[in-house]
Amino acid sequence: MSAKPAYPVSSDLPSVATAEPATHARRTLALAGLAHALHDGYTDAIYVLLPVLRTEFGLDFVALALLRGIYAGTLAAFQLPATKLSERYGGRRLLILGTLVAAGGYAMAGLAGGMLALYGALAVSGIGSSVQHPIASGAVSRAYGENARGPLGTYNFAGDLGKAAIPAALSFGLSLAPWRSSLWVMSVLGIAVAGVLAFSFPPIASAQARRSVSDAGPGNDDRGGFALLFGIGMLDTSVRMGLLTFLPFLLQAKGATQPVIGTALALVFLGGAAGKFACGWLGQRWGVVGITLITEGATALLIAATVVLPLVPLLIVLPLLGVMLNGTSSVLYGTVPDLSPAERTERAFALFYTGVIGSGALSPLLFGLLGDHAGPVVATLATAGTAVAILPLAVALGRKLARPQQRIGAASPDEA
Numbered sequence: 001m002s003a004k005p006a007y008p009v010s011s012d013l014p015s016v017a018t019a020e021p022a023t024h025a026r027r028t029l030a031l032a033g034l035a036h037a038l039h040d041g042y043t044d045a046i047y048v049l050l051p052v053l054r055t056e057f058g059l060d061f062v063a064l065a066l067l068r069g070i071y072a073g074t075l076a077a078f079q080l081p082a083t084k085l086s087e088r089y090g091g092r093r094l095l096i097l098g099t100l101v102a103a104g105g106y107a108m109a110g111l112a113g114g115m116l117a118l119y120g121a122l123a124v125s126g127i128g129s130s131v132q133h134p135i136a137s138g139a140v141s142r143a144y145g146e147n148a149r150g151p152l153g154t155y156n157f158a159g160d161l162g163k164a165a166i167p168a169a170l171s172f173g174l175s176l177a178p179w180r181s182s183l184w185v186m187s188v189l190g191i192a193v194a195g196v197l198a199f200s201f202p203p204i205a206s207a208q209a210r211r212s213v214s215d216a217g218p219g220n221d222d223r224g225g226f227a228l229l230f231g232i233g234m235l236d237t238s239v240r241m242g243l244l245t246f247l248p249f250l251l252q253a254k255g256a257t258q259p260v261i262g263t264a265l266a267l268v269f270l271g272g273a274a275g276k277f278a279c280g281w282l283g284q285r286w287g288v289v290g291i292t293l294i295t296e297g298a299t300a301l302l303i304a305a306t307v308v309l310p311l312v313p314l315l316i317v318l319p320l321l322g323v324m325l326n327g328t329s330s331v332l333y334g335t336v337p338d339l340s341p342a343e344r345t346e347r348a349f350a351l352f353y354t355g356v357i358g359s360g361a362l363s364p365l366l367f368g369l370l371g372d373h374a375g376p377v378v379a380t381l382a383t384a385g386t387a388v389a390i391l392p393l394a395v396a397l398g399r400k401l402a403r404p405q406q407r408i409g410a411a412s413p414d415e416a
Contacts, residue, residue, distance in 0.1 A: 033154065036155055053179075082134060092135075103125075103193075108121035240325050242379070272327075276327060297387075
């Protein structure tokens with residue numbers, strides 16, 4: 001006999017409400033991970049297209065950078081509006097619709113006859129992808145409740161799989177077919193994922209599901225704690241993006257050829273994917289503060305090592321650098337529900353992701369200015385200093401998380 005779910009569900013799909021809670025949670029995680037892989041793959045596929053589009057439309061480097069900037073900018077800017085729409089129309093419906101819109105944007109890009117049409121198409125796709133992070137993260141958080149930190153790390157890891165798989169598949173497709181046809185195939189892939197979500201994504205648990213968490217513990221409405229988490233997330237992202245900006249030049253100065261530089265970056269990315277997966281689950285055991293102190297401290301030391309180590313030893317430590325560089329992000333994402341009101345989980349994720357994406361866009365420019373004036377070695381060491389600056393913030397966050405407060409769930413009908 002099927003057990004009654006231990007949490008209320010939204011009205012998106014009432015017929016699924018009889019699913020076992022554990023099965024519901026696993027299916028939510030799997031399909032949220034699928035959506036994350038698709039949308040993150042869409043985001044990074046633009047890098048593969050840049051040389052092709054430059055040849056096709058005669059774009060200069062500024063115009064090419066604007067292509068990526070428009071996609072990332074619309075993705076970041078529409079996350080908060082997306083959460084407001086999800087509160088009105090249901091997160092599950094909006095996730096499906098956003099996936100269709102993102103796929104439609106790539107189809108439009110395949111039809112684009114000029115630069116402005118291409119910009120417009122990628123803006124449409126970015127708007128569609130903006131719904132994924134807050135809604136899918138919120139769905140996983142609500143499905144797992146107080147045990148969500150590890151599953152959120154797995155969800156985060158799925159995005160890295162998409163970043164690796166979809167651009168690689170597009171590169172292969174471009175070797176076999178015209179770029180327009182390749183984009184249409186990518187669009188069909190997105191439509192297929194939207195279909196899977198429409199038929200299989202479980203209803204998203206309501207805010208009341210978070211009431212099962214003990215009343216003793218960190219407060220769900222601690223704005224000071226969330227501000228610290230938000231700041232740590234932005235600094236952590238700036239360290240990652242700043243280092244990746246200068247790492248190819250450091251490798252080149254040590255005698256690395258272009259294939260070796262590509263291999264080195266792949267080692268960092270593979271380590272990063274492993275770090276996101278492992279640290280999400282380790283954070284559930286050791287807590288956000290312990291993991292953050294370990295990963296950021298090790299990141300600072302390993303960044304310093306990239307400056308002084310010869311090429312071969314550096315290549316050996318790059319996977320470990322990737323683990324530490326990316327691992328913090330999983331425990332930070334997993335802490336967002338702990339510091340937000342239960343009924344505003346998606347909005348908190350949207351705000352957090354907006355800050356992280358914005359930091360990822362701006363920090364390379366700031367470190368780049370430093371690199372122009374002081375050189376890549378000084379700029380690289382500045383990223384290590386930024387990692388060190390996170391350590392006292394993590395300790396302060398730990399005090400916020402340790403402070404007993406009453407958790408706040410959704411208001412009952414009598415309280416409304």
